[in-house]
Amino acid sequence: AQSVTQLDSQVPVFEEAPVELRCNYSSSVSVYLFWYVQYPNQGLQLLLKYLSGSTLVESINGFEAEFNKSQTSFHLRKPSVHISDTAEYFCAVRRSNDYKLSFGAGTTVTVRA
Template sequence: AQSVTQLDSQVPVFEEAPVELRCNYSSSVSVYLFWYVQYPNQGLQLLLKYLSGSTLVESINGFEAEFNKSQTSFHLRKPSVHISDTAEYFCAVRDFGNEKLTFGTGTRLTIIP
C-alpha cells in the first residue's frame, strides 16, 4: 500500500454512544486490512482483519469494520462504546505478496463518562 489515512487523530465519545473511526488507503494491488488497538501502557493487539469473503468483519468485543473496495475504505464502528474501549486504534494494510504492514497514524478514542 502506498498510504493509509486516518483522518481523525482524536475522537471523544460519550459512553454508550456509537462511534466510527475512519480509515482510507491507497494501493495499486489487492490488500489485506487490519485494525490494531493499543490500550494505555500496553502493546499493539489485533482487533480484527479482513482477508476475503464477507466484507463485514467483527471482533469479539463488539467492534465491526466493513471493507469497501470502491471507496478504498475500512472504517471501524461500534454501536455502543464503554469506558474500557479507551485506546488508540491503528488501521493497517498489507499488499498481496508483501509482508510488511503499512499503518495509519492512529486515532485516539476517548470515552466520556
C-alpha cells in the first residue's frame, strides 16, 4: 500500500509565482518528514525536515513546509519561484519504528519565464 502520496505528478509554474507541492502520508506511529530535491542526472539533496517542535519548517532558499498531524500532510510551498527551482521534488517519511525512508513518486516542477 502506498504510504506516501504526492498528489501532483507535474506542476508547471511561471517565474515569481507561488507554488505548493502536496504530500500526504499514512502511518499508525509517529513520523519524521522530509522533502528532497533532485536536479537532472543528480542524487537527492535534503531541502528541509520536520523532526519535532514547530510544525512550520523553513529552508535557506525560501521553501517552507507545514506538518499537519490531523490531516497527515506535509505540503511544501514557496512564495516566489525561480527558473533554478526547476527540478523533481520528493516527499519522504521515516516512521519512528523503522530505519528506512519511504518516498513518494515525486513532483516535477517546471518554472517558465
